[in-house]
Every structure is written in C-alpha cells, then in structure tokens.
Amino acid sequence: MTTIEIIQIVLFFGLGIALTPPVGRFMAKVYKGEKTILHPIFHPIENVIYRLTGIDPNEEMTWLTYFWAVLLFATVGFAADLAIFMTQQWLPLNPQKLPNCSWHLAFMQAWSFTCNADWQSYAGETTMSYFSQIFAIMVHQFLSGASGLAVLVAVGRALKRASVKTVGNFWVDLTRGLLYFVLPISVLWAIPLAWQGVPQTWKPYPTASLMEPYTTQVQKTDDKGNNVTTNIQLVLQAPKLDAKGQPMMANGAAVMIDVPQVDSKGLPIMTNVPVMVDAKVDTQPIPIGPVASLESIKQLFTNGGGWYNVNSAHPYENPTPLTNFLELLAIIVVPMAQVYMFGLLVGNKKHAWCLFNVMLALFVLSFIVAWYYESRPNPVMAGAMPNMEGKEQRIGVMNSVLWGTSCTAIDNGSVNSMHDSWMPLAGMMPMWNIMIGEMLFGGIGCGMYCMLFHVIITVFIAGLMIGRTPEYLGKKLDAWVATWAVIGVLVPNAACLLPTALAVEVPQGLSSMNNGGPHGLSEVLYCFAEAANNNGSAFAGLNANTPFYNIGAGIVIWIGRFIPIISILAIVGRLASKKTVEASAGTLPTHGLTFGLTLTGVICVVAALTFFPALCLGPIVEHGLMLAGRAF
C-alpha cells in the first residue's frame, strides 16, 4: 500500500467518524421535530404538505398501521414506476428514443427502486429514458431512502417509549426526513460533483466519430427485433490427463483442454447461445444527462443504482480522484450518522457506540481480507501485477476494494470495479458483507434493523446466560419478540439460498451464467444475496435481464425489504407497550467489550452457519482451484 493510499484510508474513516456525531445529532433533531437552521425555510412547506394531504401530524400510528403505511407508499411507487418503465417510449424526455422496457424488467426494476435495492439488471444508458431515470429512479432514490430511515426513526422512538401502543406517524417521519435532511444534503453533495465534471444536463446524447472505426460482434436479431439463438453442445475446460490419469502440467499449471459435456446417457448436453454477427462501428453516442444529482443521492442514501451500466467506474459518474473520494465518503456518512441518531433516539449513546464499533470492526476486517487477496498477483497469470481485471486503471486496487467493501457493507451497491473479477476470496468478502445482512453501518435504516435482530438474538442468549429474562434497553424480551427477530434474520437468508438452488437446477437459471465452474454458482448466489438484502451491487457476469431472474429477484427484493420492516416494527411495537425497567447490577449491559464481542460472534456464527456450505461450493472451492492453476 502506498502512502497516498494510507492517507486516503485514514481520511476516509477519520472523516466518516468525525462527521458521525454532528450529522447524527442533526438527524435526531429533525426527526424529533426540534428546531434546526433549516426550520425557517422548510417549516412552512412542511405545514403546507400536511394541509394539502390532510395529514394530522399529531396523529400517531400503531406498529401495524405504520407498516401498512410503508407498504402502501412503496406499492403506489411500484405501480407508478411499472407504468413509467413500460410506457417510456411514448413519454417525454426520451431523446434517444429508447423503447419500452419488458414487463419482467419493469416488474423487477419497479420493486428494486421502491425497495431501495436499486439492483439493475440492465445497462442504464441504453435502456432508460431521461424521464425514467429521473421520475421513476431518482425520485425513488429519495423516497425509498427516506422511508427506510423513517422506519428506523419509528424503531428508535418506540424503544424509548413505555406503556404506549403507538410508534409515531409514518407520513410525518417521511416528510420531515425528505425536507430537512435527504433533499438538502443531496443538493449539497451534488455541487462538488458537478464542479468536478460529472454531467448535469438535459441535452440528448452527443455523437462522436471514432478515430479508429472497428468491427465488433453483436447478437443477431430477427425482423421482430428478437435475439436469435442456437443450441450447441456444452463444452467445458478440464485438465488434460496423461496416460496415468494424472493432470499434465506445463509451467506449473495444469494443461486445460475443451471437454464436450455429455449426460449420463451419453447424449450431448446442449446449451442455448446467442448467434453473433459482425457489425462495423464508426460513431459512438456519448450518454450524458443529469448525472451529478443522481450520483449524489445514489451514494448518500444507499441506492447504488447508477446512471451508467458500469456505475461509478464510468468516468462521467466518477471523473476525478476527488469525486471518487467524495462518493466513497458519501457511502458511509449517512449510515454511520444514523447509528448515532439511533443512540440519541433511544437515549443510550453507549449502546449506539458499541454497535458502531462492532460494525466498524467487521467492516475493516472485510476490507483487509479483500485487499489482501486483491493486492497479490493472480497465481494463474504469470507476473507480479496485483489483480487488475475488472478494475479501472485510474482507480486502482485499493480504492476499488475500499469501495467494494463499503458499498456492500452498507447496502449501497454502487460499484467502481467489477466484483465478478475479484479474486475468489476477495470477491467473497463483498458477498459476506451482504450475507450478514449489510448491517455494517446499517444502510439507511434497513441494515440497522438487521443489526437490531442480531442484537436481540444476542441479548436473548446472553441474557439467559447471566440468569435473567433477557432485557433490551430496559424492556423484557418475550416469545413475540424472539419470533419476529428470528423471522427478520432467517427469512432473507432462506430467500437467498432457495432461489439459488432453483436457479442452478433449471436451464433458465443456468443459461444466464457467463462463467462456468464454481464461479457461476458465486454469480447466482451473489445475485440473490443482494436481492434478499436489498443491496443492488452487481457481481456482474450474470445476465440477469431474463424473465427468470427479473421475476425471481423482484420477489426476493420484496421479501428482503418488507419482511425485516414488519419484523422490526412488530418487535418495537411490542416493546413500546411494555414498562421500562431501570438497569441494575444484574442487567446485561448492552455496551462494553464483552457485549461487543458476543454480538460480533453471534453475527459471524449465524451467517457462517447459514452460508458456509454454499460459500464452500462457490468462492472457496474456486480459490482452491485457482491455487491449483484453474481459473473460471
């Protein structure tokens, strides 16, 4: 690691931690309805909104009403998005004359954006019109972030309460969050990005003439515009064996040969591949648009759905080292601050800092592991270079890895390198971060709920171990709370494992894989892991824009969003109705080293027990094979 890289890392974590208390304090003030400097500007607007919508800001909701409000809000957004994606061809602001999206793509994307997952199975610049990008995608990057945060606010508020049935008013939390916090900070962050050269325009794409026209292969389409495919026998690479059955070695690596695959009856295994034709290319459209504003909200509120397909690896989304740093910082600043905000809301800053430290430790650990494997040369390739596959030369290994681990730790999902091309065990770390529930700094609300499920499970087991009915923040935990906490953890986990099993069994699932071997499994596993945890970063390498993956991921995203939300609301609804018990010497402290380590242990053990077998058959075996000289 070079000095400049170390300085960047220190600045990254240092600024993130330094900004945590002030931003968190500001957020807590906003949500408690206290006066902030923005009050003179936005308070009148807030009142106008309430008057226009007929919302009584003093009316409180029960946990279940609150949940219905969140769900209703997302469902209306889903319907609107679905309509926009499927009719964008006829809608304004479509200078590129992009066609309507397929119904399954629209279904997936509509849930993806309204659920704050922002997983994209398409290339933004060649699929979505300006209208779609702005009104369907960007709007929801604000709204879904704000509604996720609103739920966390309700959670914090409810935990502080005692002997009441209500948890707050969703519409008020949503409005306040949007007005006083989400909009202002996004505008603030967009300014330096635009200044650094990120496009912010409404003009159509300019076209550039290529200096060197070239011929490329494109998929053949028939007159109706459908892709033409053909069936060929599946061929895989396998080590060439000598007469004794031992693999033949050359330069320390096994010699690979193509092996046509046959099934048990000796018939060839067929696979569907696109028919490719040559096409000459001499001009290129330069996709632009109001990118800076999208970039800012995408990074700040754990959205991650970029303007361009390659996301923040694209020079227009991320033109300079400064934008790279600012976008990187934007990933962590709100998630870190909301942990502090949570502490202020529940009135236990020590507990919040303990959670913060657990998150930080796991985060740093995943970064170190990923960086360790990424910074070493690929043993299959000769040479001393670190693994640069799938990376921007200008961004380099350290920044790619830091970004990759940050955006998966935090439920953001934007990328500046292709995780698909990381080393197997390095690529496993983003996957691991997603699988533990993206709770490291808790995303915008949602990861924090996941953290709270684990906290409750920890408190439950640890509480028993000290010989008391488990208590969390002065509330006794009962069967209801235990039930919803395990639902909140286990359902998303099952929603990742089960569809993956289906995908590797059916041809619709298998045909989308770009790579064979265990890497293919990793791609599918990553796909459903991020859907189940609302991440939206892509491992890439998997062609997910198919009915199978769009529908599957759409459903999994819905589960991954709303099951945790209903679970956490059910928990805090119950806890709010209980009496608060003052802590005594016999109460399990929810801070301190012992609790922190126990919590870390629970997080790791639950995730490891769930995913270790699957990871064995994906990245771990791939790593073993890579050491033996085979790559996928």
Place this chain on the structure above:
Amino acid sequence: MSTKIEFKYSELFRQAVIDAFKKLHPRDEIKNLVMFVVWLGSIWTTIILFLPGQLNLFNIQICFWLWFTCLFANFAEAMAEGRGKAHADALKKMRTKTMARAIVDDKEVQIASSDLKVGDYFVCEAGELIPADGEIEEGIATVDESAITGESAPVVRESGGDRSAVTGGTRVLSDRIVVRVTAEAGHSFLDRMIEMIEGARRQKTPNEIALNIVLVSLTALFIVVVFVLPPYAHYNENQAGQKGVVLTSIPVLLSLIVCLIPTTIGGLLSAIGIAGIDRLMRRNVLATSGRAVEAAGDVDVLLLDKTGTITLGNRQATEFIPAPGVKVEELAEAAQLASLADETPEGRSIAVLAKEKYGLRGQEVAERFATFVPFTAQTRMSGVDLYAEPQPQPDVKKNEMAITGRSKAASAPPSLAIEPTGHPIRCIRKGAAEAMAKLVKEKGGQVDQSMMNKVDEISRQGGTPLLVADGGRPLGIIHLKDIVKGGIKERFAQLRKMGISTVMITGDNKLTAAAIAAEAGVDDYIAQAKPEDKLARIRKEQEGGKLIAMIGDGTNDAPALAQADVGVAMNTGTQAAREAGNMVDLDSNPTKLIEVVEIGKQLLMTRGALTTFSIANDVSKYFAILPAMFGLLYAASAGGRGPLDKLNIMYLHSPQSAILAAVIFNALIIVALIPLALKGVKYRPLGAAVILRNNMLIYGIGGIIVPFIFIKLIDMLLVLVHLAP
C-alpha cells in the same frame, strides 16, 4: 421431604431407561420440535435401510445413532422426572383414605375423608391422621409434619394467629383440635404437591417458549441450508464433469441436519426445567409453577420481614450500664437473678450475657431462697424476691409455656398461688423504664436523670432499655437490642451484586428501623408497616417494571403474597398465605429466598449456556462433514482429492468415519451433559458482564474447541475397531 426419601439410583436409572423408550411415541416426541426432526430423520433412515442396496454398515450405524440421539434426549427427560416421580409415589401413599370425625349439627359423625366439603368441621385427636387441609378453629396440638417437610421435630399448631393451618396426611401427636376444612379431596395441599412434582401441570415457562421458538427457527434454517446443498453440488458436479462425487445420499444429509440443529439444548431443554423445580424441592421449597421459579431468577426487589429474617427474632441483652455508684458486676448479678426464671428469649439472653461477660453462674442462685415474680402486662416488670429461709416453689417446668411459646406466655402467666412466707431480703426487679421509675419512687428511691437520658438514647438507637432496681435502689440499665443474624449482611451484599435490592419491613418505629436497616445493610425499609403498606410498595415497584419477591406467613400477608411476582409462603403460615403465594417453603426459613433466586437464575443460565454450546458445536461439525461430502469435487485426477478436502483440518480418516464421528459426538454429548442439565450451571454473583464473559469463554469458545477434540478421537476409535473404512 426429599431429604427423607431414599432413592435407589439403580432403580431411578432403570425406570429412566424404560421411559426413554416409551417416550419414542409420536405423541411425546411432537412436544419437542427439535427432537421431533431427529425422530423423523431416524424413521427415514430406517426406511432407507430396507431399500435395495442401502443396507450397509455406514447406513446402519447412522440409523442406530440417530435413534440413540432421540433415546438419549428422552432419557435425560426421564431422569429429571424420575426423582420427582419417586417423591410423588411416596406422597401418594399418604393420601390413603381415612375416616374423618366430622361434626354435623354439633354431633360427631364418621365419614370418609374424601366426602369432606369445604367449610365442614372435624375433630382430630392425638395419634390420628388429619384427614384434610384445614384451619384450626379450636384448640392447640403438636403435629408431626415429617411426611411433608421431612423435619422430624413436631410443630405446634393452634387456632388463631399465623400457625393455624394443618395439612391433610399429617399426624396429630398430642391434644385435640377442631378443624374447618379449607380444601376438598383432590385439591388439597398434598394433591397439589403431587401434581407439581409429577409435572402433570407443568406448562412451558415464557422464557422456555421464547427459547424454543429460536431453536425451532434455527432448525428450520438448517433444514433449508442442508437441502439446498444437493442442487449446488449437482451443479458443480456437472461443471467438474464428475457425476456423483458429492455425498448427498439421504442418510448423509440427515446426519448433517441432525448435527447442525440444536439437539444438545433441544434434547435437554425439558430436563433443565424439570430439574430446576426438583432442585427447589430438594431445598424443601415447593413451586406451584415453573413460571414462578423462572420469575425468581428475575427478581429485582426483595421484601423481607425484619423479625426472623434479618434479626434473630428476639431482642437480646448486649450491655449492662450501671447506675452512678454501682459496680457493673453488681448490676449483672442482679440482672441475672431477676432473669433466672424468665423463660423468654430476652430473659435468657440476660442470664447468658451475665454469665459470659462476668462469669456469673446460674447455680449460685439455687443456694438462695427465692420466689420469682413473673412478667405481666399490668406491672410491665419481672424479677425475684430473695428470702433468708426456704420458700415453696411453683413448678415452672410443667407450665405449658414451654410448649406454646411466647404468644401464650403473655396471655397465660404461670399462677403463683403459693404465698411467700416471711419478708424478702432483696427485691430485684427489671422492667420498662417508666414502670420501674414509678416503683423505685414508691419504695422511696430516685432514678438519676443521667440514667433517664441513657434510657432515651438507647430507645433512639432502636434498642430496648430495661431498668434494674433492688427495692428502691436503681442499679442500672440492661440494653436489649435486635440482633442482626450473622452473615446476613454478606448475603445482602451478594444480592446487591446480583442486582437485587432489599427492602426491610418492620412494625418498629422509624428510628429503630433505620438503625437495624443500616446494621443489616438493606437498601431500604418500611417502618411501622401495615399490611396495606406492603401491598402498596409492591404495586409501586411493579409500576416501575420491577419484579418483586416477598416472604410471608400471616393471613394479612396474603394480598401482598398474591401481588408479588414471587411469593414464598412459610409452611407454618396460615392456609390463606399458603394459597396466595406461588411457592411454599416447607422449612419455613425466610433466608431461603436467596437460594430460590439462585435456582431461578441457574435455570436460565443453564438454558443459555447449553444453547450457546450447542450452536458453537456446529462449527466443528461443518469441518467434519463438509469436506467429507465435497472432498472429491474438482479432483485433478480420478480418485484424487479436490480443493475442499483441505477443509478436513482434523485429518479425519475417511468421509464415512468423519460423518459417523460427528453424529456419534452429537448423540453422546447429550448424555455427557445430563449431569450439568440436572445440576445446573453454577451461579456466582459477579455482575452481569463478568458472568457473561466467563460463560462465553466456557460454553462459547469451549463449545467451539471441545468437539474438534472428541470428533477426532471418535474418528480414530471407529477406524481402530473397523466400524468405518
């Protein structure tokens, strides 16, 4: 009780083995969902054995050990129940039908004890069994309650007051009592005891339900985790071009499931609960429900009566303060003389103090000619008159005071029908300050003002001053004081460490209460407490979300006992108190509550520790079973080992031996932990964070390491005896 009932361990063991098999019935197995999964797995593997080509040594062994996992869990439960069953059987023998001498229309009628109704009256005389639970309406008797309490010394039961309850099945030793029936046959205390012990009404406690939900969810998750493995594996087999190299046969998958799901805690969960109640019973505390035991572990505030719990129950002499010009030895001698016939604990303590401090021996008095003047409520003093010649003596020994104790002493003073002869040479009296001052004045003396100041000072400190005078000459003051029980302060300190605060309840005035509270180290006190005050205090604490435990014996304690989360009634107490509480202490020992709290905590800790241990175990089982399943995948050459074989960090011999070792360890660990489940994890009041750290190290980290060692050993053994290739 239990201390008196002899157990034959071999008999208990034999019965538990039989019950373990009986419990394989689906009706019993479905009650515990985690073990039900194992049970289903056992059946499935058994069916597989009969499929063509499946009958091999490996499958047979897996099948065998899965069944044994079920049996071991059943055995643990049966062992926990066994001791209780033996108890219940012993108690049932006492329930044999007797004839009762019921009183109908003022006449005695012989009816069967089972026909007695609530509100009926019956008579019981020396030598007879009491036919039903009741309240003594008339009379006083000594009762042998050893059948229930195990305590062979007879106890006194009398009408009125707080010792009026009698229990059906106990035997009257002396005198005659008339009893009003308070519980019908089938609902008596004995029946309740039998029910509780048999666990017939044993319902799952709130924490047990919550834990069960977590365990069942984990089980569901592991079933998903294991059953997605065949698709993942088949995909990789296809990719590697190695059909069938991954072991995904049903017995292997079931083994993995059984190893991963929390069978250790699942199998021992009900045993832990039953054993908790049983441990209480062995300390002679009966809990009406497991819920109460669990609540005891959660108690935040302990309400304790001062008398008998914190103090020795009686005031004791601690100091002689002589009047000006009087030698302390003279005062001590006079005080001793005045107290020789005083059988009250206070009186005895004076004699003892004089003897211990000044070497004055009681028998010296016998040489003198004395008449004792007993205490009466009117005179408020007692003492002795010494004569120059012998005096006729009333026979103090035969006085019933000796049996009935203090409460009787005040109301029925021994009669002194015999008039003394001659004139006494000395007239020693001790008594309440005002009464004595008056007496001294009558006899022409004067109590010094400094003495009266001293009297006030002692009162302020919570003590009781007794003035001693010889005729008209005041000799000094005896300082009587509540003696705080030895070691009680340490126990309260211990409770504080557990996070439990103590509140002392006393009828004393504030000054006295404060002084004793400070000396005993309680956190708070309620002085001049009326029964309503206890109830109000409990309600107030409960408002704040706290759990309250209290001990009581009197009828007026009943509302508070019922309101408290843990109400321990003394067995000597009234029927009302015994029914209001959710625990009965057969020994009637108030400090027992501390042990009850410890047992409650142990119960929860044992569950928590075994859950942690169970889950931590899974790590090693992955390292045993996953390489066994996937070891050949992507092997570079046919018959060679693939990259995942590196996960075999224990160097287990073969896939079969590895899987078997994990399954066997999983089954045996249940047996190995039965003693821990029955005894409970040791509780030390060290503060929550320290306890958590210690238990995490033992059961968390230990739970990860231990199975690595034993799975390796079992693997070596299997290979040695050729049970696995």
